[in-house]
Amino acid sequence: MRSNGQPRADDWVNHVIRIRDTQDQVAFAELFRHFAPRVKAFLMRSGADPSLAEECAQEVMATLWHKAHMFDPTRATVATWVFTIARNRKIDALRKQKRPEPEDLPWGPEAEPDQEDILSLQEETRALGQALAELPEKQRELIERAYFGDLSHSEIAAETGLPLGTIKSRIRLALDRLRHTMK
Amino acid sequence: MTTEDIKHDLTDELLLAYSAGNLPEAFSLVVATHISLCDECRARLVSFDTVGGAMLESCESIEMSADALDATMSRIMSGAPQAAARKSGGLFPTPLQDYVGGDLDAVKWRPVGMGVKQAILPTSADASVRLLYIPAGCAVPDHGHRGMELTLVLQGAFVDETDRFGPGDIEIANEDMQHTPVADIGADCICLAATDAPLKFRGLVPRLAQPFLKI
Ligand SMILES: [Zn+2]
Ligand SMILES: [Zn+2]
Numbered sequence: 001m002r003s004n005g006q007p008r009a010d011d012w013v014n015h016v017i018r019i020r021d022t023q024d025q026v027a028f029a030e031l032f033r034h035f036a037p038r039v040k041a042f043l044m045r046s047g048a049d050p051s052l053a054e055e056c057a058q059e060v061m062a063t064l065w066h067k068a069h070m071f072d073p074t075r076a077t078v079a080t081w082v083f084t085i086a087r088n089r090k091i092d093a094l095r096k097q098k099r100p101e102p103e104d105l106p107w108g109p110e111a112e113p114d115q116e117d118i119l120s121l122q123e124e125t126r127a128l129g130q131a132l133a134e135l136p137e138k139q140r141e142l143i144e145r146a147y148f149g150d151l152s153h154s155e156i157a158a159e160t161g162l163p164l165g166t167i168k169s170r171i172r173l174a175l176d177r178l179r180h181t182m183k
Numbered sequence: 184m185t186t187e188d189i190k191h192d193l194t195d196e197l198l199l200a201y202s203a204g205n206l207p208e209a210f211s212l213v214v215a216t217h218i219s220l221c222d223e224c225r226a227r228l229v230s231f232d233t234v235g236g237a238m239l240e241s242c243e244s245i246e247m248s249a250d251a252l253d254a255t256m257s258r259i260m261s262g263a264p265q266a267a268a269r270k271s272g273g274l275f276p277t278p279l280q281d282y283v284g285g286d287l288d289a290v291k292w293r294p295v296g297m298g299v300k301q302a303i304l305p306t307s308a309d310a311s312v313r314l315l316y317i318p319a320g321c322a323v324p325d326h327g328h329r330g331m332e333l334t335l336v337l338q339g340a341f342v343d344e345t346d347r348f349g350p351g352d353i354e355i356a357n358e359d360m361q362h363t364p365v366a367d368i369g370a371d372c373i374c375l376a377a378t379d380a381p382l383k384f385r386g387l388v389p390r391l392a393q394p395f396l397k398i
Contacts, residue, residue, distance in 0.1 A: 057247065
């Protein structure tokens, strides 16, 4: 960890690996301090009251511990992974619906992941975060509403102000990277 | 079926809504089943999930209760089943098998007339999803749409006014589209179809049958 407090994104990867390999509770506590309050805020913005959001955030973090062996750092950053767990918990707890998930890919995360792939994913994700931060206020707000708020699928389809073009040009990189890892 | 043969993919709007968790369960099932068959859409979904992760990273945070970490550790210690990778190997990808309770031979078909069979799968009520079995050369009656209809081909192929749809292909129809899907002559066609509003049939007989078929 760097001396100025926050670990870099690729350090979070090491935290998850420490949990997976040695059930490291110190690594978990650090991850918890960073992500649990964000998950709680995300759930409250999605309509959960504070006590439900608190409980669900704890469940999301417990899931992270139990699924540490399924995390693939060449395909997702820890933040992306936490987002997908929190999103599934939101659908389950708030919308009372099941979440059909795609079949798992034929290759698993068992093989030791390539450090270069991990780093380039972290780098692209940082660039994407930067691009999102630099969006005009109105566009960023729309994206936030699409992910955290109440923009339904038909509203997303009708919403011409959504900067999907900007997102797409950024995530082109993610697409190319995934193709590369699948070869 | 291989991913290279797929010519009709999901839109960005659908992938974003699925990533954000804003689709009705019935549509999510069709999306998850297509992604299980299509590496291209899987990669695009990963991209949208990455946007979600970036939003989570940059958004505000709300303090957890004082004993939250301890409470979570006791949750963890009380245990949970270890999840394993899921891979079906059958005709139906795993998300669909979860809803059918097995592969093709587990489907409980009900005849809907003219040789066509269907099996409605249990989901939340905001949209409905069914498996359709259309014998080679047969047609689904001419109809329009009041909302969105997603049709994913699992076996065989169908042709309508817009194009030909083969295994893995997805057709997205909405209010301004009227069509008569006809199964290819080569093989019986099996599709997974979701709608969020009843279809509008042009013929009288299908219209009369509609309430009983829940289409
Ligand atoms: Zn596709
Ligand atoms: Zn139709």
